[in-house]
Amino acid sequence: MKKAPPSYTQFFILSFLFSYVCSQSQDSCNFPLTLQNPLSFDTTSMQCVTVWSSQGFILRFVQAAPNVWNFVLSAPSTNAYVAIGFSPNGNMVGSTAVVGWVESGGTSNMKQYFLGGQQPSLVTLIQSPTQGLPFGNVSTMLVQSGRIYIAFQLLTAQPGSRLIYAVGPVGRLPQAPDFRLTEHQDKIATSLNYASGQLKTTEKQPESNLRRIHGLLNMLGWAILIPIGVMVARYMRKWDLLWFYMHAVTQSICFILGVIGVICGFVLDGRLSANVPIHKALGIVIITFGCLQVLALLIRPDKTSKVRKYWNWYHFGVGRALVFLAVINVFYGIHLGKADSSWNVGFAAFLIVLFVITLIMEIRIWCRE
Numbered sequence: 209m210k211k212a213p214p215s216y217t218q219f220f221i222l223s224f225l226f227s228y229v230c231s232q233s234q235d236s237c238n239f240p241l242t243l244q245n246p247l248s249f250d251t252t253s254m255q256c257v258t259v260w261s262s263q264g265f266i267l268r269f270v271q272a273a274p275n276v277w278n279f280v281l282s283a284p285s286t287n288a289y290v291a292i293g294f295s296p297n298g299n300m301v302g303s304t305a306v307v308g309w310v311e312s313g314g315t316s317n318m319k320q321y322f323l324g325g326q327q328p329s330l331v332t333l334i335q336s337p338t339q340g341l342p343f344g345n346v347s348t349m350l351v352q353s354g355r356i357y358i359a360f361q362l363l364t365a366q367p368g369s370r371l372i373y374a375v376g377p378v379g380r381l382p383q384a385p386d387f388r389l390t391e392h393q394d395k396i397a398t399s400l401n402y403a404s405g406q407l408k409t410t411e412k413q414p415e416s417n418l419r420r421i422h423g424l425l426n427m428l429g430w431a432i433l434i435p436i437g438v439m440v441a442r443y444m445r446k447w448d449l450l451w452f453y454m455h456a457v458t459q460s461i462c463f464i465l466g467v468i469g470v471i472c473g474f475v476l477d478g479r480l481s482a483n484v485p486i487h488k489a490l491g492i493v494i495i496t497f498g499c500l501q502v503l504a505l506l507i508r509p510d511k512t513s514k515v516r517k518y519w520n521w522y523h524f525g526v527g528r529a530l531v532f533l534a535v536i537n538v539f540y541g542i543h544l545g546k547a548d549s550s551w552n553v554g555f556a557a558f559l560i561v562l563f564v565i566t567l568i569m570e571i572r573i574w575c576r577e
Contacts, residue, residue: 235266235282235355247359248346249278255405260373260396264355267292267371269402276344277367281358285310288393289376290356293323294341298370298397299479301325304334304341305374307389308349308358309381318349318358319387325483331389372397418476423541425469427555430494430534433462435562438527443569456505463498470495484544490537497530535559 235241237256254268268280283290293305300323308318320340324330334340344361351357374392382389399408437458444451470491477488504523509516542551 235264235353237266241268241280243350243357244352245350247280247348249359249361251278251280254278254280255402257400257405257407259371259398259400259407259409263373263375263394263396265290265373267400269367271402272361275363275365277362277364278346279358279360279362281306282355283375285351285354285356286375286378287312287381288378289381289389290358291321291372291374291376291392292358293372293374294368295370295372295397296368298372298399300372300395300397303372305372306341306358306360307382308356309376310351310356311381314351316349316351316356317382317387318347318360319382321389327483328389328391330483333387367402369400369402370397371400418472418479419545422469422472422476423538423545423547423551425465425472426491426534426541427538429462429465429467429469430498430530431538431555432558433458433465434527434534435531437462438531439562439566439569443573459501463502466498467495487537487540487544490533490540494530494533494537497526497533500526501530 237258241251241254241256243251249272250270251268254270256266256268259265259267264284266282268282270278272278279292281290281292287310289307289309291305291307293300293303295303303323305321305323306318307321308316310316320334322332322334322339324332337343341360342363344363346359346361348360349356349358372395374395377390377393380390396409401407437455440451440458441455444454473488473491477484501523504519504526507519509519513519538555539552542555
């Protein structure tokens with residue numbers, strides 16, 4: 209005897225159960241949190257927010273008592289560390305982060321780090337409970353259905369609302385004994401309203417626009433327009449006076465743009481506490497040379513003066529040294545800022561074109577001589 213095909217009601221029930229099971233295995237705010245190894249605190253009353261949809265980060269939280277907050281962060285287990293940080297100002301620098309990862313053998317690790325700067329060497333492991341976040345009795349990490357669950361308890365009246373999240377590079381997990389963190393692969397900054405559960409997300413750091421302005425102004429001022437001004441003085445001498453005014457105006461614009469760019473750099477340094485001593489030192493030398501060139505214009509002796517020859521040596525030498533250091537510092541700044549490769553390609557292409565033009569003009573001068 210043949211069995212009757214399933215009815216539409218049975219099909220609907222089976223589809224719902226299948227969707228429920230899939231949703232549970234993938235974790236979602238649409239369903240209550242169910243863990244194979246239950247936590248020691250209640251998770252049924254927790255608020256749930258998808259804090260980073262592209263990376264699958266979900267945060268659950270609840271105020272369990274007047275000075276007790278429970279948190280559970282879940283994220284895909286992808287052979288990379290996942291992190292949640294509490295920031296005083298929304299920036300990575302100055303934050304304290306809870307980081308979790310699963311080793312190849314299945315061992316789970318959960319540790320706290322202080323993010324003292326953008327360089328990996330400034331991200332330090334917190335080993336004393338008095339130095340990190342005010343943890344309660346619960347701090348554990350679970351792995352279930354391909355996801356990492358970082359659970360911890362904070363003993364505070366009100367946790368910081370500026371939260372940052374990060375995921376590390378695949379296959380580069382912290383290793384004993386120092387458990388040094390490698391630079392994150394991606395990050396996001398958020399602002400969370402604990403009362404309403406509303407989340408504001410900022411994909412980029414607030415200083416990203418200032419960093420871009422700093423790079424553009426210094427590249428344009430010190431490393432692009434100044435070489436053009438040098439070429440004007442070198443190859444337009446037959447147009448007397450015109451070449452001088454063009455050279456003076458061009459270099460004056462360069463100096464103004466460069467000074468503004470350097471000021472932006474000092475503002476960035478104050479906000480980010482960036483550990484870039486070489487980049488900063490080169491910038492100070494460059495702006496010093498720029499000031500010397502302005503001074504050279506003010507004390508320029510007459511053409512008939514006996515010291516004019518020495519002034520020329522000084523002016524030409526300082527100018528060429530400025531351009532050389534500016535080019536190096538621009539490339540180094542692009543490297544420090546981890547900018548897109550198009551910055552390197554575009555700047556290098558400009559230098560190549562400038563070199564070819566200079567070579568052609570020099571050959572023409574040699575041929576005339």
